[in-house]
Amino acid sequence: xxxxxxxxxxxxxxxxxxxxxxxxxxxxxxxxxxxxxxxxxxxxxxxxxxxxxxxxxxxxxxxxxxxxxxxxxxxxxxxxxxxxxxxxxxxxxxxxxxxxxxxxxxx
Amino acid sequence: xxxxxxxxxxxxxxxxxxxxxxxxxxxxxxxxxxxxxxxxxxxxxxxxxxxxxxxxxxxxxxxxxxxxxxxxxxxxxxxxxxxxxxxxxxxxxxxxxxxxxxxxxxxxxxxxxxxxxxx
Numbered sequence: 001x002x003x004x005x006x007x008x009x010x011x012x013x014x015x016x017x018x019x020x021x022x023x024x025x026x027x028x029x030x031x032x033x034x035x036x037x038x039x040x041x042x043x044x045x046x047x048x049x050x051x052x053x054x055x056x057x058x059x060x061x062x063x064x065x066x067x068x069x070x071x072x073x074x075x076x077x078x079x080x081x082x083x084x085x086x087x088x089x090x091x092x093x094x095x096x097x098x099x100x101x102x103x104x105x106x107x
Numbered sequence: 108x109x110x111x112x113x114x115x116x117x118x119x120x121x122x123x124x125x126x127x128x129x130x131x132x133x134x135x136x137x138x139x140x141x142x143x144x145x146x147x148x149x150x151x152x153x154x155x156x157x158x159x160x161x162x163x164x165x166x167x168x169x170x171x172x173x174x175x176x177x178x179x180x181x182x183x184x185x186x187x188x189x190x191x192x193x194x195x196x197x198x199x200x201x202x203x204x205x206x207x208x209x210x211x212x213x214x215x216x217x218x219x220x221x222x223x224x225x226x
Contacts, residue, residue: 001170032210032211034212034213036154036213038154042218043203043216043217043218043219044146044154044203044213044216045216046212046213046214049208049209049210049212049214050209050210050212055214087153087154089154089156089212089213091209091210091211091212092210094159094167094211095156095167095168095169095170096156096159096211097156098153098154098155098156099153100153101153101154
């Protein structure tokens with residue numbers, strides 16, 4: 001199985017800050033990586049697929065980059081509605097696997 | 108607009124079998140463009156992919172659960188289902204159904220169904 005390691009596990013930030021979350025795969029997944037946002041009590045929401053393709057309707061302050069084993073999710077200017085937990089998921093091969101999550105908290 | 112809705116028992120006893128159904132509206136489980144799957148999340152923890160199915164019947168299972176798992180699709184009812192046997196407290200979780208698009212990313216999710224395993 002491909003292991004996905006996210007860092008940091010949590011980050012405290014202020015509105016307007018630039019936030020970067022990293023996801024590392026235990027072997028190459030080419031560009032088959034998705035990012036999700038989850039708010040308490042809600043289902044995850046797809047933000048990015050294919051490492052860098054923004055899902056329809058997702059604000060452009062979200063961006064993704066990377067290939068191979070190292071990937072990044074960036075929020076360019078954190079908004080109040082962005083405080084949530086973010087997960088990466090490799091979609092290169094079954095079994096599909098998720099990172100452990102990164103909680104973005106208010107500083 | 109696509110909508111997925113999970114249905115299930117809510118509370119099941121240890122050693123019993125869980126049966127969950129996902130009803131799809133606004134789209135078809137027979138579509139050749141999509142796969143359908145289940146993901147779960149224990150309380151306060153992260154996401155775990157469980158299983159995925161294609162309308163043709165091709166199935167993919169999480170190896171850690173495979174011996175207890177079965178996923179199926181009913182195109183006549185536009186539903187897909189999950190069965191998980193020999194339940195323990197560790198199976199307590201919110202179970203989500205989802206549509207998988209492209210290279211298996213989940214673009215639509217159900218609201219989730221909390222399943223508690225307790226006697």
